[in-house]
Amino acid sequence: MSLFHWIDFPPLGDERGSLVALEANKTIPFEIKRVYYIFGTKEGVSRGFHAHSDLKQVAVCVTGSCRMVLNNGKQKEAVWLDSPTKGLLIEEMVWREMHEFSLDCVLLVMASEYYDESDYIRSYDEFIQKVGE
Numbered sequence: 001m002s003l004f005h006w007i008d009f010p011p012l013g014d015e016r017g018s019l020v021a022l023e024a025n026k027t028i029p030f031e032i033k034r035v036y037y038i039f040g041t042k043e044g045v046s047r048g049f050h051a052h053s054d055l056k057q058v059a060v061c062v063t064g065s066c067r068m069v070l071n072n073g074k075q076k077e078a079v080w081l082d083s084p085t086k087g088l089l090i091e092e093m094v095w096r097e098m099h100e101f102s103l104d105c106v107l108l109v110m111a112s113e114y115y116d117e118s119d120y121i122r123s124y125d126e127f128i129q130k131v132g133e
């Protein structure tokens with residue numbers, strides 16, 4: 001199971017500024033069923049601490065930055081999300097934690113499935129057991 005892939009979003013800029021267009025099954029490699037965004041995260045607060053059994057997501061910091069730590073049970077890597085033209089593709093069975101949100105951070109996430117709490121694995125011990133199966 002791969003940890004993550006970066007997707008470069010082509011900036012459609014002109015003299016007025018920049019624009020990014022994201023299309024399902026094109027720029028984003030799945031049918032987008034849900035979009036959510038995280039903003040106003042308080043200083044020093046971390047989020048995430050879970051994996052998903054069956055969910056693909058692309059996350060992009062449209063403003064500001066945060067650090068994401070990804071772990072598939074075999075490898076662990078930290079990446080900075082700090083560009084509105086770089087999306088992070090995270091597939092299923094990857095433990096994720098988000099730290100060091102800048103005060104202006106807006107983390108936009110496109111998801112391949114509707115919200116389903118039963119898809120979350122919120123216990124790290126359970127996650128390690130499942131990836132070992």
Ligand code: T46
Nearest residue numbers: 034035036038047048049052057059096098109114115
């Ligand atoms: C993820 C990371 C990057 C909903 O009702 N609908 C939704 O679509 C979402 C995403 C959340 N919620 C509810 C569930 C909780 O009561 O919103 C509350 C906060 O969610 P959570 O604690 O899971 O938020 P994060 O920031 O820890 O994780 C989120 C996503 O849930 C998760 O899928 O990969 O961002």
